[in-house]
Amino acid sequence: MDRSISQLDAPARTFTQLLSSTRRGARLARLLGVAELRRWGVPQDITERAEVVIAELAANAALHGRVPGRSFRLTLAFDPAAARLRVEVTDARGELRPHLPPPETEPGALRTSGHGLSLVAALADHWDTVPYPPSGKTVRAELQAGVSL
Numbered sequence: 001m002d003r004s005i006s007q008l009d010a011p012a013r014t015f016t017q018l019l020s021s022t023r024r025g026a027r028l029a030r031l032l033g034v035a036e037l038r039r040w041g042v043p044q045d046i047t048e049r050a051e052v053v054i055a056e057l058a059a060n061a062a063l064h065g066r067v068p069g070r071s072f073r074l075t076l077a078f079d080p081a082a083a084r085l086r087v088e089v090t091d092a093r094g095e096l097r098p099h100l101p102p103p104e105t106e107p108g109a110l111r112t113s114g115h116g117l118s119l120v121a122a123l124a125d126h127w128d129t130v131p132y133p134p135s136g137k138t139v140r141a142e143l144q145a146g147v148s149l
Contacts, residue, residue, distance in 0.1 A: 013040045013078040019058070021066040021091065029058035029074045029089075037085070040078055043145045046085050049123040050076075053141050056116035057089035060098060060139070065091025083145030087124075094137040097129055 015036045019025035033054040037047045054074065061072035070092040077086045098117055120127055124141035132138045 012080050013076075015074075015076040017074050018071040019074060021062045021070060021072050023059075023062060025072065026055070026058035026062040029072075030055040033074060033076055033087075036076060037078070040080075042078055042085060043083060046083070046143050046145050049143050050085055050087060053087050053120050053123055053143065054089075056120050057087065057139050057141065060116055061089050061091040064096055064098075065093040065137070067092040085143045087141045087143070088138050090132050090136055090138040092136045094131055094135050097137065098139055 015033070017029070017032055019029050030051060034047060034051050037050055042050075058072065058074060065072060072092070073088075073090040075086075075088040075090070077088075078084070120141055123143070125144045127139065127141040129137055129139050
């Protein structure tokens, strides 16, 4: 989260879908997102990383951003000229801002949750969170082709 997300110059491809704030909705976000990226011919290295990023952000929206009766939104924007993808997940809980978990305090300790944003930070070139008025937030991640892990 060291830099802000840049604006894509007129992305040639966009996709937006409202999904239920449930585990099923999170799974559907991943499946629909990957299907759309493959349909667009997005490079495989971006698609593979995006699958995990979409899954983690959608799971967080369904688990932590859930407000009964409210959906979350997945938006994908791909700029083929720059080989850059932006993933956005918007939920209704703007007061709960995501943050990376603290480093392990006990060597060898096994943590069973809290790895999602660490994965997003490792796989995305940049990520951040912005308010979504009146009361929500959008978590954005940007992925660029040719970036090795």
